[in-house]
Amino acid sequence: MKFGVVIFPGSNCDHDAYHVISKHVGQPVDFVWHRETDLSSFDAIVIPGGFSYGDYLRAGALASHSPVMRAVKDFAANGGYVLGICNGFQILCEAGLLPGALVRNENLHFICDHIHVRVETTETPFTANLAARQILHLPIAHAEGNYVCDEATFAELTRDERIIFRYCDHEGTTNPAANPNGSHNSIAGICNEARNVLGLMPHPERACEDLLGSSDGSPIFRSLTSTLAAKAAR
């Protein structure tokens, strides 16, 4: 199986994702330049964090129109796995691969911190190895992570169990104090209808080593590799 990590001008978590996939998940991985249009050699695509195109216009807005995103749409439509982290989540929303939008944090500041999220469902290729309601300790680092969507979308996300992660306290309770950015219903991550595209604001790639304070991000990558392995075996 092969991972691709997309590089947009201004991506800055590209090396981190690459490092984790090659060193800790132990899978082959290549960078994908933003002008690339052919993703046929990849099994999973990571859209990393950072400030693609300087976040000009809106976070993720310009990147969503780049050549590689047209390829990512086709890739996802054909069942390929796409993981958007932080700015990657913003890009996926702007590109229409995920519903809703990420607006300025409620306190208007950039927030860098370790927070807790609750795994809402294991019914995705990204959470298959986790337990439902498991609590993960993950870093966040964003200024626009406040998830918003209309009520119809929210109803749909809820009905289809497409809300994958919610911000919570260390005991797993969602509440305003444990919601760092004001996200609607404490939403930290969602998936698409086909469940092969996940976007989340926390950075699992920053939490794959105890040395850095948490390894809770690891199972997300490992879930993806075991899903891919199972798929390949079929």
Next chain:
Amino acid sequence: MLTLETLTAHNITKEEYERILKLMGREPTFVELGVFSVMWSEHCSYKSSRVHLKRLPTHGERVIVPPGENAGVVDVGDGWCAAFKVESHNHPSFIEPFQGAATGVGGILRDIFTMGARPVAAMNSIRFGRLDDKEHARRNRRLLSGVVGGIAHYGNAFGVATVGGETVFDAAYNFNPLVNAFALGLVREDGIFFGKATGLGNPVLYVGAKTGRDGIHGATMASAEFDDAALEKRPTVQVGDPFLEKLLLEACLEAMRSGGIAGIQDMGAAGLTSSSCEMAARAGTGLDLDLDLVPQRETGMTAYEMMLSESQERMLIVAHKGREREIIDIFRKWDLDAVVVGTVTDTERLAVRHKGELQADIPVTYLTDEAPVYQRPLKARTIEKEEQTDASTHDNHARHLLNYASLESNEEQIEVSSSPDYAQALLRLIASPNIASKRWVYRQYDYMVRTNTVVLPGADAAVVRIKETRRALAMCLDGNGRRCAVNPREGAKHLVAEAARNVVCVGATPIAITNCLNFASPERPEVMWDFSETIDGMAEACRMFDTPVISGNVSFYNETDGRGIPPTPVIGMVGLIEDVRRVIQPGFKAANDFIAVLGRQSPHDDARVSEYAAFIEGKMIDDMKRAGVLPPCDLEGELRVQKACLALSEASVILSAHDIADGGFAVALAECCFSSHNRTRTGATIELTGTDAARSMRVTLFGEAGGRIIVSFADAERERFTEIIAGANCPYDIIGRTTDDDTLNITIDAETISLDLAALETAWRTGLDEQLSQPSTLLSN
């Protein structure tokens, strides 16, 4: 014809102009005058500081690149080198805090990647007036949020982890906030680049952002004091674009890897002028530049404007002849301009053409080596209560002894007149914005990007690992204007000692420093004396700790309407950890461990130059200066303590280490108890006996004398602890135990203070936020 007004506008004195005439043998053109004015400005030429800076140690076993390049470089093992530097952006940040601070970060990052190093960590030392200042609170708050916002804006988008620094509030900075930005990058030893224009006939490339009219005379602005018209200087502040800088970083590193680059230099202060002069000067060559080729953002720009513009995110590259196409293609890939604008010559002159005309033609050395050097007059500051002023000042110690004697009796008076409740005092002191958690600040910085940050902000020093190795680097950025105001020489020694202690506390051996010397006007002999004393103190301490100064920056004229800042040297200390798994942190690990203090409080400590004196007793820096004494810095004792601490952490005997600094012993102890990332709170019960107990409670609890580290270790390690520490010949006291009862109990003699740790931690966590959230309607200005 050049008039006196023209010279004044260029900040060139009559004498300096005469020197230009003599050197050139003719009247300079207007463009040449502009070039001289920036190259001879204090900011670029170091004309007042140069004679003193020579006294700093700059070489050592690990030093690969000493001062003189864009950043210094040290060997950190396994073929890796660290390039680092700190630089001030005080003047622009006062005028326009957000962009001033942002471009400060941008400038220092460029200095690092110009060396071929990828920036992996940044820190910032920022100083403002107090947030509760009766007159200036509103402006001070605006400056704080603007500066923090600007640092976050630039560093976060660029993708460098902002891992530490310091935030200090004191009325002395009301009119002159300080913003010092530090950055560190990693480079393989064979991948270091230099700002040298080598190779006759080599093409000179301009890369990065287009040139506009912004920032013209920024360097000159930073070389004069402020007055009421300061805000009119806003157009001299540039606007930063971290996105462009990120592209510039990637393109430069890629171009460097291609092998096509002979030399590279960033266009910082004085833009195209200083980058071209410095590159030619370092290589002993000349440069021909054709300004018609320079990418321009605005139409109708003159040669003068282009040479003096400080537009951000630009670099000058000398490519190997024939490789220019390759370099240009790499920059195109990153959507950046790259244009050949000149050639390297053997004339040793800077020749600038515009619209077919020669606009400037100056021998390069006139701008660099021949720049004026001033041995400005020094005048020892008089300290009240003193019998005489010791002009030579090389015998401070005797004077100190006099003062200590006179102070002994005063201390009693303080005790009697106030007889404070020390538990309450600690609860208040810990919420002082200078001591309270700086989470409000660092939470706005991405301190984890690039996944190397092993010790997060909030510890004695930040630790960043080197991914490809087992090694890690510890770093901290420290200043103490209070101590240096009272005694610049001893203050500077304390500063180096404290910075070294900070990196030692996380388990690192100090290896080198960078300094940013923030002072008032060098034209005042008292200020120059402070400066000279600071250099001598710093030099002595750096020799003791074997930490050469590998880079730095001097910022003079931090002065508004004749009121200057206290001498405020800031030090970026870098330490090396051979095995990242040996990193230790300040917090106690578990209940029932032993708590010990390495080193003993100086008998001269009277807690008069301290945060306690400022925040609880309401003393201003000027009051402290009048009180007149700072405990002398015992460098040898300090070194013993640090070596002992390192030996203990290398042997994995101690579980935690935290230095006693701002707020003294009581604050340090409380901080050891507080919860931190992945760690719950621990209680502590302390009993002080012997020499410490004989002192007044106020001094014992809150005196800030250095040379002390609080450590903890498990019962089972007691023997090894005693053994190692005896070998290190370090005085120590085992003072108590960690507990699980969530209280902090300190007994001195028969007197005990007892505090609820939950309340204490809350006060510490919310101190800064609380003050920021106090309604500003209660405040004027």
